[in-house]
Amino acid sequence: SAVISQKPSRDICQRGTSLTIQCQVDSQVTMMFWYRQQPGQSLTLIATANQGSEATYESGFVIDKFPISRPNLTFSTLTVSNMSPEDSSIYLCSASARDFTEAFFGQGTRLTVV
Amino acid sequence: AQSVTQLDSHVSVSEGTPVLLRCNYSSSYSPSLFWYVQHPNKGLQLLLKYTSAATLVKGINGFEAEFKKSETSFHLTKPSAHMSDAAEYFCVVIETSGSRLTFGEGTQLTVNP
Numbered sequence: 001s002a003v004i005s006q007k008p009s010r011d012i013c014q015r016g017t018s019l020t021i022q023c024q025v026d027s028q029v030t031m032m033f034w035y036r037q038q039p040g041q042s043l044t045l046i047a048t049a050n051q052g053s054e055a056t057y058e059s060g061f062v063i064d065k066f067p068i069s070r071p072n073l074t075f076s077t078l079t080v081s082n083m084s085p086e087d088s089s090i091y092l093c094s095a096s097a098r099d100f101t102e103a104f105f106g107q108g109t110r111l112t113v114v
Numbered sequence: 115a116q117s118v119t120q121l122d123s124h125v126s127v128s129e130g131t132p133v134l135l136r137c138n139y140s141s142s143y144s145p146s147l148f149w150y151v152q153h154p155n156k157g158l159q160l161l162l163k164y165t166s167a168a169t170l171v172k173g174i175n176g177f178e179a180e181f182k183k184s185e186t187s188f189h190l191t192k193p194s195a196h197m198s199d200a201a202e203y204f205c206v207v208i209e210t211s212g213s214r215l216t217f218g219e220g221t222q223l224t225v226n227p
Contacts, residue, residue: 033214042204043217092158094215103148103206103215107157 006106023093028073037090049076083113116141120218133192137205147188148206
């Protein structure tokens with residue numbers, strides 16, 4: 001199994017600013033992902049974080065708005081840029097081995113943009 | 115393409131009565147299926163998973179689910195609900211040939227005393 005530490009756990013930010021969320025896994029994993037969970041809704045995949053290369057973004061998400069880094073197998077960051085109130089959500093980091101017998105999740109970052 | 119449909123957005127049961135949370139999936143390949151639970155202000159916790167072994171899967175806290183290929187279903191059940199079961203439940207599918215999880219819309223379970 002893997003334990004994922006995500007920080008900050010919550011933040012309140014001014015519109016127009018940026019927030020970087022960090023995700024640390026306690027073991028080497030193949031795949032890392034970032035999800036968004038808007039209030040009262042399910043999880044939506046933002047992107048797959050690729051080690052040493054550009055992330056793979058899902059439809060509706062772009063690198064300029066959600067830049068992602070993954071410098072090694074156990075660490076990734078997601079930045080929410082030029083925030084607006086519509087970005088208020090829970091952002092979750094996830095990790096799994098390539099066989100996908102299980103996906104592990106961080107506790108999430110609850111972001112409120114005012 | 116893969117998809118998952120949770121047939122009920124809200125389920126309300128009395129404590130001590132059975133729980134049934136319904137999930138149907140669509141997948142082009144042999145899927146792996148999961149149920150996750152999310153308690154308020156908590157992270158996602160894996161309840162159980164099906165990965166092409168036994169079709170009846172037992173998970174934590176007395177939950178179980180049965181994979182029925184003919185019905186493309188993976189319903190979650192528990193014989194007797196407890197107050198602590200009140201949470202949001204997500205059915206999740208992943209194709210073994212793919213690399214992403216697809217989440218259902220979630221079912222909010224309420225347990226009444």
